[in-house]
Amino acid sequence: MSDQTTSGPVLAADGTPLKRSLARALRMQKLRALALIAPLLLFVLITFIAPIADMLFRSVENQIVQDTLPQTVEALADWDPSASEVPDEEVFRALAADLKVAVKAKTHTRLGTRLNYEMTGASSLFRKSGRRVKKMDPEGDASLKEAFIGIDKKWGEPEIWNTILTYSPKYTNGYFLNAVDMQKGPDGPEARPENQQIYMILFGRTLFMSLVITGSCILLGYPVAWILANLPTRTANLLMILVLLPFWTSLLVRTSAWKVMLQQQGVINDVLVWLGLVGDDARLVMINNQFGTIVAMTHILLPFMILPMYSVMQTIQPTYLRAAKSLGATNWTAFWRVYFPQSVPGIGAGSILVFILSIGYYITPEIVGGNTGTFISNRIAYHISSSLNWGLAAALGAILLAVVLLLYYAYDKIVGIDNVKLGG
Amino acid sequence: MADMKSSEAFVEFERVQKSYDGENLVVKDLNLIMPKGEFLTMLGPSGSGKTTCLMMLAGFETATHGDIRLDGTSINNIPPHKRGIGMVFQNYALFPHMTVAENLAFPLEVRKMGKSEREQKVKRALDMVQMGEFGGRRPAQLSGGQQQRIALARALVFEAELVLMDEPLGALDKQLREHMQFEIKRIADDLGITVVYVTHDQTEALTMSDRVAVFDDGRIQQLAPPDKLYEEPENSFVAQFIGENNTLEGVVKEIKGDTALVRLDDGELIDCKPINVTQPGERTRVSIRPERVEYNKERLHEDAHTLKAEVLEFIYMGDIFRTRLRVAGNEDFVIKTRNAPDQVRLRPGTQIEIGWLPEDCRALDA
Structure with missing residues (x-):
């Protein structure tokens, strides 16, 4: 850009390099800008970024085994899991010592819960053992191995020891493997038995349904946005209220309304039966399945599609269409070759909004989704609030986030993020 | 004008009226006959009905009453894309998502013209407005004057015999505007096309036109060559408005x-x-x-x-x-x-x- 021919930096009037002078002049401005955004920045950092980072960290964090059973983990290092034998007395003594400490600190039940994710029964095993370990004496002569097996014969099987050993490192990829329907086997990661596979199906369904919802929003929203953009401002504003009306109603109310509409004894089925299109004994099943979720979510997310499309279309001057027609294009050609390409940025912006919103949607699929219409987010919520397996929830969330970022990247490569306009 | 025979008429407005709301007439009883090859300017204050007349001729507005004829045939019921009238818009209306060459090729493409013939014509049109090297650019990369030239070339590339221009120079600065006035006039004369030009700038009207129609209140107040219009205004509106x-x-x-x-x-x-x-x-x-x-x-x-x-x-x-x-x-x-x-x-x-x-x-x- 510079057409400067002399060598060396350009100097300001007082002899300092121009760049430094400029930087100094702009510093105040930059500081002021920073001060203006600082409150929001801090707010977002503290209440949003930090919790998310912490949550994502939980998907690999696994210090509980090592923290609760430090001596046991150390003693287990010599044990060969492939021999399918129970470890020797030394390990049991270490376990007893660790458990005594853990019982005092009441951390053994938490360890039990953690290991229960990987091996069913581990929770009760640790609770039971915790109650009775107080009587054991790690320094005494009696065989603690026998004593433990006496408490629960699971201690006499290699499985629990395998689990403890597998999950003894500070960090684990176990949650992530679980989140993609795999598990840690003796020979590294392996697929879970088919009847336990659930997450990949859910991810696939979430993506598929989000795409269908985005597609229906485009099909339904485009003509509406077009009408709005081509009406006189007064009428357009009036109709805009209708588009925005759903925003002013509680999400829960809207979703419940769909329940009333779609259920088998609901409004739509009643009308169809009354019209004789559907037999009374063959009412359509339109809720608690994918169809219900798609219908309800399309309705709920439609404004997010219409608004960006509308604001982009508003900037497309009607003279473009007139020009195309004066040049000999039919109405359809004028629309398809001239209007539509200019409205693509609006479709892009709306699609990204709707797709990303729907991929993480929770309430609507929860209420109208039934078994076949639930999303991955419902499973995440289940692990957060019911099974309390936060590590797995975090892993699922991290994968979801990665998928969204990947799609965003792909979109940028294919369509170009510069082509996304929210208006103006 | 009155002595001009209808048979020589290329563009003809006969008793044309236009109302948007059914209460007020925007164009009141317009009669106008234009021979082939004429450069006619519709001049008037905003709201005088001149742009409405242009839009009726282009087909974007329908006449409420009366007949508009092009080369002897009534075009009232012909849709705009079948009229074959070139048009230059106020803000050029160059398609922003197409390059200059694609913009120019558009009218040829919709006429299903072959690729080689298309390229040839586009090139000739670009050369005509001295923009031969700009075919690969986007309209946004051009200056106002350059966009103006491209808009002109696009209106001419499909060899329309009638070209309408709706205040095409309104967005240019004074010097460029004067330059483009001569340019447009030269090209129009070279090609022998008939031009209907709408403007509210009287200098533009006087310097470019063969005849000027001064509009006010939905009527033509005077239709005359520029010198006659200036020196012999027929009513006080024209006298006030011109010069x-x-x-x-x-x-x-x-x-x-x-x-x-x-x-x-x-x-x-x-x-x-x-x-x-x-x-x-x-x-x-x-x-x-x-x-x-x-x-x-x-x-x-x-x-x-x-x-x-x-x-x-x-x-x-x-x-x-x-x-x-x-x-x-x-x-x-x-x-x-x-x-x-x-x-x-x-x-x-x-x-x-x-x-x-x-x-x-x-x-x-x-």
């Missing part, structure tokens, strides 16, 4: 042949040329062009009628002097004099006498 004009109000005292004696409101008598006054006693507005007013007695006719005037303001404008006078109670009476070496510079407060030839002073409607 600078001085008006004096009064009552017709008597009319003798081609001279009318007018008593101005302050009692002075002057000789005028009666244009649309017919009887004594009628109120009239007398119109005199500033450059036809003379205050140097030596240059005045011996029998010229003179009026007393007081100099209020003297403005030096380089090539001319502009002097504001109080004449017969009118404080906005302006005279223009050429900046010649012997020209007197009038000082404010000076009392002078001014005069003019009776034929330069036109008695128009009040």
Whole structure:
């Protein structure tokens, strides 16, 4: 850009390099800008970024085994899991010592819960053992191995020891493997038995349904946005209220309304039966399945599609269409070759909004989704609030986030993020 | 115009009316006949109906009443894309998502023209407006003047015989606008196309057109070549609208042949040329062009009628002097004099006498 021919930096009037002078002049401005955004920045950092980072960290964090059973983990290092034998007395003594400490600190039940994710029964095993370990004496002569097996014969099987050993490192990829329907086997990661596979199906369904919802929003929203953009401002504003009306109603109310509409004894089925299109004994099943979720979510997310499309279309001057027609294009050609390409940025912006919103949607699929219409987010919520397996929830969330970022990247490569306009 | 035969007509408006709301007529009884190859400008203030006329001709508005004919056939019911009329829009309306070449190829593509022929025509059109090297650019990368040229080339590339231009130079700065005026005129003459040009800039209308139609209030007030329009305005609207004009109000005292004696409101008598006054006693507005007013007695006719005037303001404008006078109670009476070496510079407060030839002073409607 510079057409400067002399060598060396350009100097300001007082002899300092121009760049430094400029930087100094702009510093105040930059500081002021920073001060203006600082409150929001801090707010977002503290209440949003930090919790998310912490949550994502939980998907690999696994210090509980090592923290609760430090001596046991150390003693287990010599044990060969492939021999399918129970470890020797030394390990049991270490376990007893660790458990005594853990019982005092009441951390053994938490360890039990953690290991229960990987091996069913581990929770009760640790609770039971915790109650009775107080009587054991790690320094005494009696065989603690026998004593433990006496408490629960699971201690006499290699499985629990395998689990403890597998999950003894500070960090684990176990949650992530679980989140993609795999598990840690003796020979590294392996697929879970088919009847336990659930997450990949859910991810696939979430993506598929989000795409269908985005597609229906485009099909339904485009003509509406077009009408709005081509009406006189007064009428357009009036109709805009209708588009925005759903925003002013509680999400829960809207979703419940769909329940009333779609259920088998609901409004739509009643009308169809009354019209004789559907037999009374063959009412359509339109809720608690994918169809219900798609219908309800399309309705709920439609404004997010219409608004960006509308604001982009508003900037497309009607003279473009007139020009195309004066040049000999039919109405359809004028629309398809001239209007539509200019409205693509609006479709892009709306699609990204709707797709990303729907991929993480929770309430609507929860209420109208039934078994076949639930999303991955419902499973995440289940692990957060019911099974309390936060590590797995975090892993699922991290994968979801990665998928969204990947799609965003792909979109940028294919369509170009510069082509996304929210208006103006 | 009246003597032009209908058979020579290329574009013809016959008793055309247009109303948008069913209550007010935007265009009232428009009759216009244009021969082939004419450059006609529709000039008028905004809201005078000139753009509506253009849009009806292009097919974007339908006439409420009347007939519009192109080359003898009525086009009232022909959709715009079948009329084959080229059009240049106010803001150019170049398609922003296409390159310049693609913009130009668009009308050829929709006419299903072969690729090689298309490229040839696009190239020729670009060369015509001296934009041959810009085919690969996007409209946004061009300056206003360049976009203007491309818009012109696009309207001409499919060899339309009639080209409509809707204030095409409105967005350009003065210098570029003047340059483009000549450019458009040259291209139009070279190609022999018929042009209907809409503008509210009277200089543009005077310099470019074969004939100018002055619009006001939904009617053509006068349709005439530029010189006739300026020198012989037919009513006081045209006199006021075209160029600078001085008006004096009064009552017709008597009319003798081609001279009318007018008593101005302050009692002075002057000789005028009666244009649309017919009887004594009628109120009239007398119109005199500033450059036809003379205050140097030596240059005045011996029998010229003179009026007393007081100099209020003297403005030096380089090539001319502009002097504001109080004449017969009118404080906005302006005279223009050429900046010649012997020209007197009038000082404010000076009392002078001014005069003019009776034929330069036109008695128009009040």
